[in-house]
Amino acid sequence: MSLLWLRFALGCYFVGLIYAFVALTRTSDLFSRIALHAASLGMVFHFVSLVEVFVSGQFVWASVHNGESLLAFISMSFFMLIYAIYQTTSPGVVVFPIVFFLTFVAAMDEQPVLLTALVSHKGWLVAHIILIFTGYAALVLSFGASLLYLLQESRLKSKKATSLISFLPALEVIDQIGYRSLLLGFPFMTLGLLTGSVVALTTYGKVDFLDPKILLSVLMWAVYMIMVFTRWNSGWRGRRAAFLATFAFVAALAAWAANYFSTIHRFAAS
């Protein structure tokens, strides 16, 4: 049943996906409203799906599908938060496709994939997952904002920004969205990694820094920290910030993909 709700949510997010593609070429107030409503409705379905799977006791924290679904939901929540503050749907251009992809994978009717290692401290694991996913979601948003920043900057530089057709918010607003997501995400990411280390310690008795998963996660965290630092210290934004954000995002993807190579963070079909 929860899978059904998730698929309804997927249908709604699909509208958002279409919006993401259309919004790049033309502006339509009506369409952005439709996308917003569809996304809200999708979130309701999504929430129902998560609650149901949780209540029915089938929720497995260490399942990849559940994780993806949760990550998509947290990302959408961030998107809505930004909408509430800035009244703009433009981050959806980046967030919607990612959320759609995550939900799509989660809604596939495959055997859930489970973490192979048996974890002794479930509380730490739950904390690890929620914290790190919030961090990921903030990173996704910050990445999206930096892409939009580049887009808006190039429009302003090419002097085409004066056209009526411009759905993007002001440059400084985009910048603020990116920076705030970054700041918000950093403590979550840090705590997420720390709790992850605790889980690893309690399960394996040590943290193997040469494991690809851990190596890439630490790399991602380092890039994240450099981003926050350069921004805070010298106000890096625009192209340089976008490079860093892209790098962090790729590192995050790599860290995610590393599940398939890691010995300690491996998932397998149950």
Next chain:
Amino acid sequence: MRFQLIGVNHKSAPLEIRERLAIPESRLPDTCRELTAYPGIEEGMVISTCNRVEVVTHTVNGHADLRGFLHDHFHLKPEELDAHLYEFREKDAVRHIFRVAASLDSMVVGEAQILGQVKEAYATARAVGAVRGQLDQLFSRAFAVAKRVRTETAVGSSSVSIASVAVELAKKIFGSLHGKNVFIVGAGKMSELAARHLMAHGCGSIFVANRTYERAIGLAQKFDGQAIKFEDLYSTCDRADIVITSTGAPHAIFRREHGEQFLARRKNRPMFFIDIAVPRDVSQDMAKLDGIFAYDIDDLQQAVSSHVADRRKEAERAEEIIAGEVERFEARLQTLDVVPTIVSLQDHLETIRQAEIDRVRGRMGQLTPEQEMAVEALTRGIINKVMHTPITTLKSAARESEATTVVDVVRRLFNLQVKGKEAGDPAAAKKAEVGTRQ
């Protein structure tokens, strides 16, 4: 729908004529009263702005002599005036009013002032009782249409002067302009205008630098700003988010190294240069820096013309909206029109009367012509008495907003079915079919 409109605007008449027709605000109420007292006119109002003078009326038969009214009122000879007048009736008058209120007929299409002016004219005429049922309907709708055009198209959203384009660009960069600082380099009329626009949108402090320090002080005082010595330009410029520069310098005064300094001191927060100097004050390689947005006079001019083109495109969309709204308004008025209902009611009762007379005639046997007349008079009298109240109610309802409800109730009570689309037309209304099912 017997609307009739006559007037002149900036396209049809030269300024001299418009000046002679312009009615000062204080005289408007009297003019409205005079208008409604004119033969054939039921309701009327006058819109008088610097670009147009229009007389809008609802007439008794759709053929009031509005030209005559203008000649009388302004003491003008027909040959002086008539060539400049335009006249619209019925649907065309409705469309014209919608277009005027939506600012599509304005000199600067999309300017927002006209709607306010029409609203004032409406309020004035309404206060003296010159606008009641029909014109009330027309103008309430016109205001709604204007609002729709404003929200659904971008006809009024883009600005067309260089100063307002500069403001719009600044907003694209900074979002809100509140608390942003402006630096005027080189005091000139145009920079002053741009600064005034920026201040009007919430910019914070103003700095002024000029080769002649006294002029800088003069301009700074106007804005309650701060004059800066020209030597200190580079050391203070980074305090400003928006720089309006228009010096007569033969070479660029802002070069790449300056831009880099500014950005470093500003921790890379962006800066917007409005460069209206010819030759330009901001060098090309500085304009390329990340975080520096420099628009020269050509860029701004281009933005202005692209706005004009955009507006034209949006105006086309607005015209489509208006065409649809005119149709809807017409349809709505038809349902409000009580004439067909009254006619059907009369027909309906007459049919009943005839049927009843025919039914009893057999029983009464042969009647003398006098008896025949008496029966006729008696039954007619009853019918007329019965119909009196519903008809007066319908007629008075036609002038109120409750017309649809009353019409609906009467139709239901008497089971009347009105067909025929041209309900406003008396001939068609006569043909209105009467439901006699009982």
